[in-house]
Amino acid sequence: MSPRRVALLKGGPSLEREVSMRSAARVEDALERLGLEYSSIDVGRSLLDDLEAAAADVAFVALHGRGGEDGTVQELLEIIGMPYTGSGVLACMRCMDKVLTKHMLLEAGLPTPEFFAFSEIAFKELGAGEALPAIEDRLGFPVVVKPAAQGSALGIRFAKEAEDVPEALIAAFSYDDRVLLERHVEGRELAVSLLESEGEPTALPVVEAKPRQEYFFDFDARYEIGKTDFVCPADLPADVTARVQEVALDTYRLLGCFGFARVDMILSADGEPQVLEAQAIPGLTETSLLPQAAEAAGISFDQLVNVMLEQALARSGAAPAQAG
Amino acid sequence: MKDRHQTTSHEIERYAGLFARRTQHMRSSAMRDLMAITARPDVISLAGGLPDTSSFPPDTFAGLMERIARESCAAALQYGPTEGFHETKVRIGEVMAAEGMRADPDDIVVTTGGQQVIDLVTKTLIDPGDVVICEAPTYPGAVPTFSSYEADVIQIEMDSDGMRIDLLEETLEHLAREQRRPKFIYTVPTFQNPAGVTLSAPRRRRLVEIAREQELLVLEDNPYGLLRYEGEPLPPLYALDGGEYVLYLGTFSKILSPGIRLGWVTAPAPVLAKINLGKQAADLCTSSLTQHFVDAYFEDGRWRRYVSDLCAIYRQRRDAMLDALAEFFPREAEWTQPSGGLFIWATLPEFIDTADLLAKALREERVAFVPGSAAYVDGRGGSSMRLNFSGVDVNDIVEGIRRIGKVVDEQVSLFSTFGPTRQPRATPAPAEEAPGDLADVVELPRRRDERRAHGS
Numbered sequence: 001m002s003p004r005r006v007a008l009l010k011g012g013p014s015l016e017r018e019v020s021m022r023s024a025a026r027v028e029d030a031l032e033r034l035g036l037e038y039s040s041i042d043v044g045r046s047l048l049d050d051l052e053a054a055a056a057d058v059a060f061v062a063l064h065g066r067g068g069e070d071g072t073v074q075e076l077l078e079i080i081g082m083p084y085t086g087s088g089v090l091a092c093m094r095c096m097d098k099v100l101t102k103h104m105l106l107e108a109g110l111p112t113p114e115f116f117a118f119s120e121i122a123f124k125e126l127g128a129g130e131a132l133p134a135i136e137d138r139l140g141f142p143v144v145v146k147p148a149a150q151g152s153a154l155g156i157r158f159a160k161e162a163e164d165v166p167e168a169l170i171a172a173f174s175y176d177d178r179v180l181l182e183r184h185v186e187g188r189e190l191a192v193s194l195l196e197s198e199g200e201p202t203a204l205p206v207v208e209a210k211p212r213q214e215y216f217f218d219f220d221a222r223y224e225i226g227k228t229d230f231v232c233p234a235d236l237p238a239d240v241t242a243r244v245q246e247v248a249l250d251t252y253r254l255l256g257c258f259g260f261a262r263v264d265m266i267l268s269a270d271g272e273p274q275v276l277e278a279q280a281i282p283g284l285t286e287t288s289l290l291p292q293a294a295e296a297a298g299i300s301f302d303q304l305v306n307v308m309l310e311q312a313l314a315r316s317g318a319a320p321a322q323a324g
Numbered sequence: 325m326k327d328r329h330q331t332t333s334h335e336i337e338r339y340a341g342l343f344a345r346r347t348q349h350m351r352s353s354a355m356r357d358l359m360a361i362t363a364r365p366d367v368i369s370l371a372g373g374l375p376d377t378s379s380f381p382p383d384t385f386a387g388l389m390e391r392i393a394r395e396s397c398a399a400a401l402q403y404g405p406t407e408g409f410h411e412t413k414v415r416i417g418e419v420m421a422a423e424g425m426r427a428d429p430d431d432i433v434v435t436t437g438g439q440q441v442i443d444l445v446t447k448t449l450i451d452p453g454d455v456v457i458c459e460a461p462t463y464p465g466a467v468p469t470f471s472s473y474e475a476d477v478i479q480i481e482m483d484s485d486g487m488r489i490d491l492l493e494e495t496l497e498h499l500a501r502e503q504r505r506p507k508f509i510y511t512v513p514t515f516q517n518p519a520g521v522t523l524s525a526p527r528r529r530r531l532v533e534i535a536r537e538q539e540l541l542v543l544e545d546n547p548y549g550l551l552r553y554e555g556e557p558l559p560p561l562y563a564l565d566g567g568e569y570v571l572y573l574g575t576f577s578k579i580l581s582p583g584i585r586l587g588w589v590t591a592p593a594p595v596l597a598k599i600n601l602g603k604q605a606a607d608l609c610t611s612s613l614t615q616h617f618v619d620a621y622f623e624d625g626r627w628r629r630y631v632s633d634l635c636a637i638y639r640q641r642r643d644a645m646l647d648a649l650a651e652f653f654p655r656e657a658e659w660t661q662p663s664g665g666l667f668i669w670a671t672l673p674e675f676i677d678t679a680d681l682l683a684k685a686l687r688e689e690r691v692a693f694v695p696g697s698a699a700y701v702d703g704r705g706g707s708s709m710r711l712n713f714s715g716v717d718v719n720d721i722v723e724g725i726r727r728i729g730k731v732v733d734e735q736v737s738l739f740s741t742f743g744p745t746r747q748p749r750a751t752p753a754p755a756e757e758a759p760g761d762l763a764d765v766v767e768l769p770r771r772r773d774e775r776r777a778h779g780s
Contacts, residue, residue, distance in 0.1 A: 015683055018360045066687070120738060129743040155680060166742040167675045170735050174680035175687070 003309050006031055007056035007082070009073060011042035014065030015154060015175070023284035024062040026291075030305040031060075043073065051082060058312050059084040060305070061281060069281045070096035070149065083316035085308040087280040091256040095280035099148045099180055101255065105275055108254050110247060112275045113266070114139060115182040117148065120173055135181055136162055144182040147175035158184065187268040190234060192248035193282060193293040195260045195304070196311060201252050203245035204293035208234035230289065232296045236267075244273045251275050259311040262290050346452070346474050362692035368724040371692040373517065373666055374715035375578050376637055380630070388620045396616055404612040406604045408434025408588070412615040415622040416588050419574065422628070423549050425563045427572070431590045433600050434610045438547055438575035438587035442466050444606070445508065445543050445571060445589065446473045448598045455499060455506035459487050461669070461699030461708070463517045463545065466510060470701075477701045478506070484660070486513060486523030489530045496538060508541040508571075513561055515548040515665025518699050518710035522663065525558050532561055535569035541595070545573045548665035550631050553639035555663045568592060576618060578666070579631050584614035638666070641713040641721055648722045652729030654736050659711075666714040671696075671707060676735050678709045684735075689727035 008031065010024030011017050024040065031038045039054035041047065043063065051059070059082050063069055071092035077084045087095070094100050099117040106112060116135050122128035136143060145168035147155040155175035157168035165181075172179040189211075193204040210229040236244070248263040255261075255278055262282035265273040282290040284301075294304045362369045392400050407413075413429035420427050435441050442465075450456065452474035458466065460479030470477050478499075480492050492509070499506060509531070513523035523531070535542045544561040562572040567590060575587035591599060603609075621627060645668060649659055659670035672678065678695040685691050696708030709728075713721055 013361065013364065013366075015361065015687065123738060123741040127741070129741045132743060154683060166739055167677070169742065170675055170739055171677050171680040173735070173738060174677075174684035 002306075003036060003056070003058040003313060005054070005056040005058075006036055006038040006309065007051055007054040007059045008038050008040045008062060009043050009047075009059055009068070010040060010062045012044065012063055012068050012073075014063065014067050014069075015150070016065035019283055019285060020062055020064045020068065022286070023064065023288070026284055026286065026301065027060060027062050027305055030302045033302050034306055036309075043068065047073075047076065048080065051080065057083070058309055058316075060309065060312075061085050062284060064281055064283065066096075066149065069279075083312045085312045086259045087255075087257045087261065091258060091261075092280045094255045095257070095261065095278045096149050098146060098277050099178060101275075101277055102180070104254055105251065108250070110250055110254065110275060111272060113144075113183040113185045115180045117178060117180040120177040123169075132165060133162070136165065139181060139183045142184045144184050145169055145172045146180050146182060147172045148178035148180060150175040185266045185268050185274050187266040187274070188234075190244055190265045190267050190273065191262055191289045191293075192245055192265065193260065193262045193290040194248060194252045194257070195290075195294065195297075195299070195307065196258070197307065201249060201257075203248050204290075204299075205233035205296040206236060206241055206244055207232040207289045207293050207296075208236075209289070228287075230287075230292055232289075232292050240267070240271055243271075247273045247275060251278055258315065259308060260290065346472055359692075359694075361686055367686065367690045367692050368716065368720045368727065369692040370711045370713070370716065370721070370724045370728075371694045372712055372715045374712070375582060375666070376634065376714055377581055377583065379633060379637060380581065384621075384626075388617055391620050392613070392616045400613045400616040402612055404609045404615065406433075406609050407600050408432070408610055409612070409615050409619070411619045412586075413588075415618055416574065418622065419550075419576075419579070419627075420562075420572075420590075423546075423557065423560055423563070425560055425572070427562075427567070427590045431567065431593070431596060433589050433591075433596060433603060434615060435587045435589060435603065436607055436610050437582070437585040438545065438573050438577060439465060439469070440603070440606070441573040441587055441589040442469045442510070442543070442545070444599045444602045445573075445591075446470060446475060447602050448595065449507040449541065450475045455504055456508060456510055457492065457495065457506050458510040459512070459516060459519070461518050461696060461705050461710075462510070463512055464694065464698040464710075466545075467698070467701055470510075476504075479700060479702070482516070482519055482521055484521055486516065486521050486527055487511060487531070489527045489534070492531070493534065496534070506540055508543050509535070510543045510545065511561070512545045512547075514546055514558065515551065515662055515667075517548070517665065518667050518694065518696075519669040520660040520662030520665055520667045521669075522558065528558060528561055528564055532565045532570065535565065540569070542570045543573060544570050547573075547575045547578045550579055551635055551638060551666070552664040553635055553642060562590070571595065579634070580618070580621065580627065584617060585611065586614050586618060635664075638714050641716075641718055642668075644718040644721045645711065645713040645725060648725035648729075652726045654729070654733055656736060657732065666712055668711045668713065669696075670709050670711055672709070672732055673736065673739070674707050675739050676732065677706045679706070681709075681731060681735065685728055685731050689731055691724045691727040693728060 008024055008027060010020050028040060039056060041050045041054065059077055061068065061073060061084050063073060067073060069092060071089040074084060074089045074092050078089060094104065102112050102115055118128050142158045142160045145157045145159055155172045157171050159165045159168045169179060189209040191207045194201045195204055208231040210231065244265065251263045252261050257280060262279040264276045266276060267273050282288060284291055291301050291304060359371065362371045410429055412434050413432045416432055417427055417429060446469055450473045453476055455478055456470050456475040457478050457480060460481050462479060478495060480487050480495060482488060513528060515522055531542065542561055546560055549560065561570045571589060571591040573589055576584060589599060656673045657670055659668050662668060679697060682692065682695050694710040696705030697703060699705050
């Protein structure tokens with residue numbers, strides 16, 4: 001079924017606000033072409049009032065980062081009974097938190113690079129600094145230092161040697177009060193987008209990101225045209241593609257995602273994928289990977305947006321929510 | 325049929341294939357995205373370079389516009405000459421005279437803000453790979469301009485007396501040995517953006533001599549000269565040189581309004597002629613309406629009074645910021661003591677990257693500043709920040725500095741828990757594009773407790 005009126009949630013105070021605005025601008029164009037009525041809401045203190053005023057029967061969540069992608073907005077939408085696109089509260093929380101994601105992967109026997117996670121309290125009150133040398137020995141250099149909860153590669157540093165670690169930790173702790181130190185796996189950067197149809201998730205063609213210059217697929221490269229080459233479908237042997245897609249699907253199911261998601265991995269030299277993280281609300285900008293993968297599967301951006309809305313309504317039992 | 329508005333990634337690639345090579349040098353960044361958040365109303369932003377336009381009397385504005393409507397409606401709505409109206413240039417002459425400069429109206433081109441001067445001068449003088457020399461740190465807004473013309477930018481360290489002329493001379497010698505000749509030196513000699521320091525009188529004289537000796541041009545960017553809060557003014561480079569090798573960039577942005585987008589350039593006739601042609605190609609002419617606005621505003625001489633009112637406001641704000649820095653920043657931090665202008669440059673311990681710190685400051689404390697790396701082309705400046713004291717009131721300045729101090733304190737105390745043996749490298753590794761040993765890291769000197777006049 002098609003929605004009558006869509007509330008498009010965008011922006012907000014997250015550090016990824018601008019990316020969200022770019023995703024939303026593209027969704028707005030698609031909604032217009034689809035002939036759907038919509039109201040765009042820059043989420044803030046008046047979100048509930050704005051939603052009521054929008055009198056929509058479904059919310060399209062084009063938010064990235066904290067607040068919009070971590071279950072917060074989803075919880076509010078649950079409370080007012082408004083159907084919304086994408087994963088529910090719990091899956092959003094699991095995806096946003098890389099430490100939680102990785103612990104779940106480990107427990108389920110899915111491949112992810114070895115890591116150690118610390119909270120700020122561990123350093124400030126429990127003397128965790130003493131443990132750093134042993135961890136570095138164990139993980140080897142370079143070691144990747146990441147904030148637990150931050151998308152878009154903000155705050156991710158490579159520490160090439162021991163003396164780089166404190167600076168990298170300070171950088172990562174700027175984005176979250178928990179960080180992880182992860183073994184650096186050399187390999188190809190792959191992203192597998194998942195899209196559900198009729199309740200079954202399917203892995204879309206694999207995208208490979210090839211940074212043109214940077215050592216690291218950084219924030220800028222992700223959103224700037226011409227800084228990274230994207231190859232879709234990635235040039236991989238059929239069995240490797242199948243394995244990569246299988247791991248992505250397992251990750252999707254494990255985290256309890258709904259509708260769509262993206263799983264980022266490194267394909268190490270031995271041909272084994274290692275899951276780095278999952279995005280509950282992957283970017284929908286012109287350079288984003290989910291739309292590219294969908295396109296490679298013959299699904300236009302408009303169709304993608306439409307499918308996302310249909311999933312949302314189907315999940316809610318097809319009953320249009322009462323406005324407000 | 326495909327909708328013409330639909331954008332697919334294939335089309336993106338197709339557009340990217342059409343981009344000029346120089347667009348690869350037009351760098352954008354995560355920082356730009358972060359800066360967009362700083363404009364949110366719940367954020368105290370010390371990041372802008374905004375003058376306080378709220379102090380401009382609305383009645384004066386209304387009166388001026390009404391007069392323009394009555395007396396020169398058609399002309400104000402019409403195109404004007406590329407080089408600007410003669411009357412406007414006469415007003416510009418008055419402003420320059422207030423700083424001891426004499427400029428013939430024929431030597432002036434009125435521009436769309438001072439920024440256009442940087443663009444036009446670079447366009448006129450720079451082929452890809454040509455060298456531009458500027459200060460380290462430099463005005464962050466000049467960097468994308470230089471980059472878009474594929475200039476090779478070399479930055480010369482400053483101390484509390486501005487650009488280190490000894491290092492400039494070393495650099496020029498080095499370039500000469502490599503048979504590379506810089507086309508121009510870009511400098512903000514007075515109350516520099518972002519560092520807030522002022523080039524001393526002896527260095528001014530030497531810089532002008534060097535330009536003559538080596539026959540290279542200096543672009544003197546002077547938006548803040550009239551915003552002096554103490555001490556005696558120093559002669560502009562343009563006054564010392566007489567306009568032979570010094571191009572002068574002036575602007576009404578900081579003494580009247582940035583919204584009117586009115587600046588100017590004076591240059592030797594052959595250079596000015598090329599700049600004028602460049603301007604014609606860029607935008608035909610500067611806004612006729614705002615030139616009429618400036619004429620009307622300057623007619624009764626009230627502008628001097630307004631500038632002195634601004635100085636009173638900004639002096640108070642600067643003092644409030646300096647006091648707040650002393651109170652709320654940790655002892656490991658250092659900052660400059662500007663005698664004028666709009667900015668203070670603060671430097672934190674090296675293990676703090678101010679771009680990351682900005683994320684924390686925005687997220688936890690809703691406060692913003694400009695990370696120092698924006699003022700360098702080579703990835704340096706990472707532990708510094710530019711703080712603006714003109715755009716927000718005293719209460720917000722104090723509260724903003726308190727909040728920044730809090731996040732800095734947290735990082736400093738966290739760092740101390742990583743263990744006593746873990747010290748960061750003494751010198752950060754230069755980024756790949758760093759121009760070798762031409763631009764060694766020399767920190768701005770420690771200016772914490774001493775305040776000095778710039779009358780040397």
